[in-house]
Amino acid sequence: MSTSMTPRSSVPRQAGPDQAVRGNGHGILAAPPGMPQSPLEESSRRSRWVVGILLAVALLWTLVPLLWMLLSSFKNRTDVTSATPQVLFAPTLDNYRNLFTGSNNLGPYIWHSVLAAGISALLAVCLGALAGYGLARTQMRGKKHLAFWIISTRMAPIAAVVVPLFLIFRGLGLIDSIPGLVLAYLTFNLPFAIWLMSAFFAEVPASLEESALVAGCTRWQAFRTVILPLTKSGLVTTFVLCLVFAWNDYAFAVVFSGPNSQTLPIAASQLVTQTGIDWGQLTAIGTIVVVPMMLAGLAVRRWLVTGLTLGAVTGE
Amino acid sequence: MAHAADSSPVLRQAARPQSSAPKEPRVGFEGRMMTPGLILLAALSIVPFLALIAMSFSRVLLLGGVRLEVIGITNWVRFFTDADMWMSWLRTIIYFVLTVGLEMALGVGIALCLYRVLRGRNILLSLLLLPMFAAPVIVGLLGRYLTDSTFGLYAWVLRSLGYTGDILGSPVSAFAAVVLMDVWEWTPLIALITLAGLSSVPQSVREAAAVDGAPAWMTLRYIIFPAIANVLLVALLIRSMDAIRYFDIIWVTTNGGPADATKIVPIRLYETAFRFFDLGYAAAIGLAMLAFSIFIARTFVRLLDTRGLTR
Known part of the structure; x- marks a missing residue:
């Protein structure tokens, strides 16, 4: 300049x-x-x-709230609730240590979160890649209606989905189980993955498959060996976003999870008790919940615009 | 069926020549690819949807096995005559307009600023995007920590500016606080989408405006905004859909209080369903919310269909 x-x-x-x-x-x-x-x-x-x-x-x-959370997670009991904000203090790992020892060990909750979010994201990406490819390439009648149905299930308010699912899950004995949570997360991750993968597949020219078919591939081989490798970034982006949505979920887990399936966000909210809140531990949990998703999200930053607008806008 | 291949995002690929399609059964390869996903999706959406309709006309009994007792339109009569419910809708609309409005304004502002940064734009954007990935429940709890009247950082800042009230304790400031927490988390999304739109405005167009001597605000008003109008609309719709989906922040900060000041519709629904276990009435509320979100989804899809957007 x-x-x-x-x-x-x-x-x-x-x-x-x-x-x-x-x-x-x-x-x-x-x-x-x-x-x-x-x-x-x-x-x-x-x-x-x-x-x-x-x-x-x-x-x-x-950044101030995030940094403050990070700082506070290393403060001792008096510093964390000091009336004047403490910026210089003797850092301690007590909050993290307390989270993993004692009766309320965080370990199982992390495992539940990883399982529920990971499995649902993986299933969503696998089924979403198949269905997304079909949707991108099909020329069937009523395709628009199909596409609309898919997107509208993604946009349905959680509160409206939870109520009937609660009844159904209760009938099927899926309350307080990891499979129940996985299914609940699929209600928003599956339509998201189908729609987004279809947007990624639509970017791949159909002529590539045609040449593969001419070369003697079956449709499946063409999809598997030619198209899928070209949409690797799409697959990763879809997986990461599904993972973030499921990992961050509170509204489903608060209804469906119990002692055997409690996830991290629920564990965090349960530190809020009638007798008071241990803010040191809470900021520590917050850090544990938030940091992995931030790293995962930034790892796919190039495709975030495409992902978060469901393929309507492409970035960069 | 060539007429189907128009401009919707899923339809936009070049039409495949008929000759290259191998002879296949009626469903076709595409159909077989879609089957597993769509069956699961149908099970996860149509079944609950039908259950929701059935529940809204019933009393739901949970003890001793799940049973529905048909009671006709009682739930719906209650829905339309419940004064508290109407207040909740009104509050929801105010909450919706404030959060989405602020997020759009601030997000576009940040994007315009970022667009002028040439060096270090990526790192700046990455930092600004961080709140988006935070779990809303953590955002709420963190907000509670920051606004605590005795040791909260923001409460302390406000105190030194002369405000001493309990932020989450009085209706107006509590409402403002939950709005701002949502704004904190989701403004980056708007900035991200808008920035993508700005980057797609051809440089030659801006240069032409510059050479013609158009002042900055005029370039913005007559060149930039029209060029990114579609992208802004997408951002608005995406945000609108999620604004009514998430209520975690309010749930863990004020839980609808104080004095119902932040009790938006989804909070009331949760309370009805899982505190009072009146699942029938909750189903009626849920259906009404669903109608609203389908309306937005409809607009979104129609927009994608009629305009080319950026792809």
Whole structure:
């Protein structure tokens, strides 16, 4: 971002400054390059400052709660509930240690969360890849209605799904079991995976399969050896997003899980008791719940836009 | 059937020449691929949907085996005459408009700022996206910690600015707090989608505007916003659908209180179903919510169908 002579290097910032130059009565070329006093330089510098300040505020607003959670998880009992915020303190691992020892060991809950979220994400991706491919390539009548039905099951309010599922699961004895949770998570992960994978498959030109078919592959072989490897990033993105949705679930687990299937978010909410809250342990659980999903999410950042808009918008 | 291959996202591939399709049974390869997923999805959606309808016309007995006792439209009469219920809908709409509105405004603002950053944009974006991946229940609990009137960080900041009230203890500030927690978590999503839209605006268009001497706000109003209108609409719809799906934050912070100030419809439904075990009435509420979300889904799909969007 140097002078008005190089508009390409500073495209987004050009609009305002040029107006200023024109107001000068000289036109673009007349603006003396490198002169700090020129209206162009001044205006673009000001807008750069504004952008910088706004982004700094956004960063603070975004990160302070997360950093505070991380910090607090290393504080002892008095520091964590001190009336004046403690930034410098003697760090301790007690909160994490307490989570994994004693009667309320967190270990099983982590295992339940991993199982329920992992299995449901895996099933969703496998079935979603098959069905998504079919949906992307089929030319059947009523395809639109099919697609709409799939997306509307993804968008159904959790509260409206939980009530009948509760009744059905109670009849089938699926309350307080990992399979029950997996099925509950599939109600939103499966339609999501089908729709998203179909968007990824639609990006792959059909001519590729045709050449594979001409080369003597069966449809399945063409799918398995030609198409699927091309959508690897789609498969990974779908898996990660399904995992995040299921891992973060509270609304289903609070109804369906019990001692044998309690997940991490439930364990966290159960630290809130009538007698008070151990905020040290709670921030520690929070960190354990949040950090893995953040890492997983950022790992697929390139495809996040596609994933989270269900393929309606592509990024980068 | 060529007319089916129009612009919906799942339909947008080039039409495959008929000749290359091997002779296959009626269902076809695509059909067989879809079967397992769709059967499971049908079991997970149509069965509960029918159960929901049946429940809404019944009294649901849970003790001694699950039984439905048909009671006609009693639940629905109650639904339409329940004054508390109407208040909940009103609150839901206010909550919905505030959260989604703020998220759209702030998200677009952040995206516009980010778009001007040339160096380090990726790392900035990654940091700003973090809240999106946090479990809403943790966001709620963390919010509770930050706003605690004796040791909360934000309460302390507000105290030094002269505000001493209990944030989650009084109706207005509690409502504002749960709205802001949702805004904190989901603004990044809007920023992310908007930024993708901005990046797809051809540079030549902006340059042309710049050379013509258009002021920044005019470029924004007449060049940028029209170009990303579709993307913004997608962001709005995606966010709208999830805004009525999630209620975890309210559930663990105020649980609908104080004095029902944050009792939006899904909270009331949960209370009805799993605290009072009136599953029939809860089913009626659930169906009403479902109708609302199907309306949004319909709009979303129609939008994808009629406009090309970015792909």
